[in-house]
Amino acid sequence: MIPRKKLIAGNWKMNKTSADGVALVRDIVAAVGKQSEVEVVVCPPFTALESAARALEGSNVKLGAQNMHFESSGAFTGEVSAPMLRAIFTTHVILGHSERRSYFGETDALVNQKVIAALKNQLRPIFCVGESLAERESGSTLKVVQTQVERGLEGVSKELGQGIVVAYEPVWAIGTGKVASTDQAQEVHAFIRGLLVKLFGEPVAQKVRILYGGSMKPANAPELLAQKDIDGGLIGGASLEARSFVELVNAAAAIK
Numbered sequence: 001m002i003p004r005k006k007l008i009a010g011n012w013k014m015n016k017t018s019a020d021g022v023a024l025v026r027d028i029v030a031a032v033g034k035q036s037e038v039e040v041v042v043c044p045p046f047t048a049l050e051s052a053a054r055a056l057e058g059s060n061v062k063l064g065a066q067n068m069h070f071e072s073s074g075a076f077t078g079e080v081s082a083p084m085l086r087a088i089f090t091t092h093v094i095l096g097h098s099e100r101r102s103y104f105g106e107t108d109a110l111v112n113q114k115v116i117a118a119l120k121n122q123l124r125p126i127f128c129v130g131e132s133l134a135e136r137e138s139g140s141t142l143k144v145v146q147t148q149v150e151r152g153l154e155g156v157s158k159e160l161g162q163g164i165v166v167a168y169e170p171v172w173a174i175g176t177g178k179v180a181s182t183d184q185a186q187e188v189h190a191f192i193r194g195l196l197v198k199l200f201g202e203p204v205a206q207k208v209r210i211l212y213g214g215s216m217k218p219a220n221a222p223e224l225l226a227q228k229d230i231d232g233g234l235i236g237g238a239s240l241e242a243r244s245f246v247e248l249v250n251a252a253a254a255i256k
């Protein structure tokens with residue numbers, strides 16, 4: 001079986017002006033822009049995407065958005081579509097992030113429409129799932145994740161399923177400094193892999209990368225990234241500085 005290439009994606013959230021973003025991208029490109037052992041993606045806010053795309057040109061670092069609408073165009077004030085993202089060289093899009101689910105009311109059904117639209121437009125969704133603290137404490141983590149995965153990927157064909165990246169992000173670990181233990185993370189990753197087997201069959205499920213997200217830092221990354229079903233990281237806070245982000249890429253590259 002071909003090993004899955006590790007993927008490190010930086011979710012800048014609502015941070016960085018266009019100029020700040022270009023400066024960060026330049027530093028990242030200078031450090032890891034030529035390596036190809038690890039797939040590296042930066043996800044700036046919409047306003048910084050196009051300038052970041054120019055700064056990434058000629059490097060191996062890819063560009064991701066943090067959200068999109070499921071329609072291609074139309075009367076949806078304030079929204080951005082998959083073809084618009086594709087037109088400025090975006091290759092990835094984060095969908096169903098817990099902040100979108102909790103602050104903007106995104107449901108599994110809406111996330112599902114977005115996942116399908118992204119795949120049909122040749123954008124690779126970084127599809128996020130994860131339980132809240134209350135859900136973990138009540139023992140319903142796997143049930144919650146199962147529902148999110150099954151509903152979020154409903155109607156996705158085996159063929160399109162190959163284009164997905166899943167991110168397991170326990171909500172209680174995002175931006176809190178509380179990282180999941182390697183056992184907690186690996187358990188859920190293996191469980192998600194099993195769900196993908198049921199949805200898409202073994203060969204596709206073995207190809208899909210499952211990222212961990214939630215306070216991943218250079219200090220805790222090596223242990224997490226060494227787990228069998230952890231294929232990379234979706235990084236928030238530590239992606240805002242080139243030094244820590246580059247260290248995470250190097251940590252992923254060091255896993256054999």
Ligand code: PEP
Pocket residue numbers: 011169173174175176177213214215216234235236237238
């Ligand atoms: C995220 O927002 O996807 C995330 C993982 O954030 P942080 O790394 O800051 O916890």
